Amino acid sequence: MTQDAITAxxxxIVSGYLSGHTALPLSLGLTEAEYQVIAEACGMVDMFPADLQSLQLRGELLRLRRDEMNELSRLLHDYLQPQTQFGVQMITVLSCACMGGQHLWRDLAMPERPRLTDLFGYYFPALRQLNVNNMRWKRFLYRQLCERGGDYVCRAPSCGECSSYGECFEVAG
Known part of the structure; x- marks a missing residue:
């Protein structure tokens, strides 16, 4: 992994986690050892999150949605660019962040949505290419789960007919 990918x-993600601005649980949902390696790569070793109690509670709540997170993880794993450093860890982080209540880029504390799109291009290029209409990433992932026959409801026969079209797709203004 290049330093550019760590920086970008x-x-x-780690900075947002430490400041309490992500939807991620303790250690980003990773093992403590995995988290420490990533924090060190980011130059943020020996820094601690602002609110440990909230992070622990978030982790307990995520355990209730373990099956859903596992499905997301399998989807992402199927598209992971081979040999990317911290790629497996990114799958875990993204799966955890998808459980948050905001747009995925906000649940990860990314500075803007295009950075998340770049992240998908780096770690999951084939999945990025499937998102030809620039659908919002969390919705796109759940749409992919729906198409795989998951228990996720696709509410309209096609996106063009859906009343939530504006919520899913970034409309150029």
């Missing part, structure tokens, strides 16, 4: 993707 991991540093905002």
């Amino acid at each position: 993707y991991w540093q905002p």
Whole structure:
């Protein structure tokens, strides 16, 4: 992994986590050892999150959605660019962040949505290419789960007919 990828993707996530601005649980949902390696790569070792109690509670709540997170993880794993450093860890982080209530880029504390799109291009290029209409990433992932026959409801026969079209797709203004 290049330092550029660490700076572009991991540093905002770790920084947002430490400041309490992500939807991520303790250690980003990773093992403590995995988290420490990533924090060190980001130059943020020996820094601690602002609110441990909230992070622990978030982790307990995520355990209730373990099956859903596992499905997301399998989807992402199927598209992971081979040999990317911290790629497996990014799958875990993204799966955890998808459980948050905001747009995925906000649940990760990314500075803007295009950075998340770049992240998908780096770690999951084939999945990025499938998102030809620039659908919002969390919705796109759940749409992919729906198409795989998951228990996720696709509410309209096609996106063009859906009343939530504006919520899913970034409309140029």
